[in-house]
Amino acid sequence: AVTELDQAIALWQARTLALDYLRTATDSGNERQQIVESLQSLEGVGPRRVAQLLPLLPPPLDSAGAIPGKISEIRASDDRDEVSVTYSVFLPPEYHHEHSYPVILALHAEGKTTAQEAAFWAGSDQKAGQAARHGYIVVAPEYQSKPNQTQYDYSVLAHTRALQALRDAGNRFSLDFDRVFLSGHQMGGDAAFDLGFSHPDLFAGVIPIAGVSDQVCQFYWENARNTPFFIILGQLDRDTVARNERELERMMRHKFDATYVEYIGSGPDSFYAEIHTLFDWMSRLQRSRWPRRIDAKVLRPTENRFDWLEIGEPPTPNRLVRNESNRKTTAKPLKVEAEVYQPANRIEVFNKTSRTRLSMSPEGGFINFDKRLTINVNGRQRFSEFLKPSVEAMLQSARSTGDRRNVCWAVVEL
Structure with a gap:
C-alpha cells in the first residue's frame, strides 16, 4: 500500500489516464500519444507501476445493459471496431468486475440463435445452467458472414466477428483470458475446429460438438499441439465420424491432448449429457503464458x-x-x-x-x-x-x- 499522499494522488491520476487510453477510438492516435506523455510526466509512475496497475483496472467500456444471471444481447459497433458484431452474453449471478471469470466462446449451429447457444451453457431464467453454477461468462457471437447461413464458409469475416466479440467482451467485463474455451455445435463445431486450429494461442481448450474438421483444417491440425481438444460426435450423425477421421487419427498418433467421445447409435444431438464432464475438464485447464x-x-x-x-x-x-x-x-x-x-x-x-x-x-x-x-x-x-x-x-x-x-x-x- 502507498502511504504518501502525493504518490497516492499520482497513482489515481495514472489510473484515470490509463482508462482514458483504453477507451479511445481507433483513429485517435494523437489523443493516445498525449495520454502517454501525461502518464510519463507523473512523478513516481513508471512502466513497473503501470504494469501493476493494469490488472487492477475495471473494464474500460460500459456493460451495455448486461445483467448478471441473464442472457443479454450486445452490439459492438462503435468506432473502435473494424466491423460490427452482435453477440449474446451471460454473466454469472455473482459477477463483479473486481474478479475475473473463465469464458466460453460459443458458436451457434445452423438455424439457431446466439441466445439459444448461450442457453445451452447458461440455462434460462427458470432454470440455471452449469455456467451459472460454475461461475463462467458465456459469449455467443453472430459470426456468420451471410444471413441464414447453413454451412460454415471458413471466411475471414467469420474469424473477425468471433474474435472481435471476445475482444469487446474483454473491454466490457472482467474476463480471465488464460481460461477462454472455444465451443460450437454443428456448423459452429466446424467453426470451432477452424478457429481452434488457426488461433490455438487464444484458447485454453476447444470443444467442437457435432462439428467437422474440414477444408483448411487439413493444413492446420499441427497448430493445436499445445491446445487441448474435447470432441463429441454421434455415430449416426450424417458422415461426421468419417469426415473427422483424418485429423483425429493424426492428433492421436502424435499424442496431442485430444479427448474423443462418440455416442453409439446417436444421430444429430446437442449432447447435453456431457455437460458435467465438460465443466470438470475445463476446470483443470488454462492457457500457457509466454511459451518459449x-x-x-x-x-x-x-x-x-x-x-x-x-x-x-x-x-x-x-x-x-x-x-x-x-x-x-x-x-x-x-x-x-x-x-x-x-x-x-x-x-x-x-x-x-x-x-x-x-x-x-x-x-x-x-x-x-x-x-x-x-x-x-x-x-x-x-x-x-x-x-x-x-x-x-x-x-x-x-x-x-x-x-x-x-x-x-x-x-x-x-
Missing part, C-alpha cells in the same frame, strides 16, 4: 499472430485464395517458427513474411530486461540491444486485445 517456442502454419491474413509473435501477410504462393478453400486445394501453408533461448536472452525467428513484430515480457523469466537481447530472423541478426519497458506498449496491448492481465512490457518491430 512457437510452431505454426499460416494460409490466411487473419492468422498473423501467435502468442508473442506477429507476422505480415503470407506471400502469394502461401496465401489461400477464397474459391480454393476445399480439400483439393494446392495451397502451401507458410511455416513460422520462433524460440526463446535462456539464459542466453536470444530469440530465433523463421518468418518469410515482410513483418516480424515481437511482444516482450519479463514474466516467468521469458525475457531478461537487464541483459542485452539478441534477435535473429532467418539466420540473420536483426536486433541486439537492451530492451526498455514501454508504457505505450503496455496500454496498446491491453487496448487491442481486451486483456489487461497479461501485460506486454515492450514491442520490437523488425
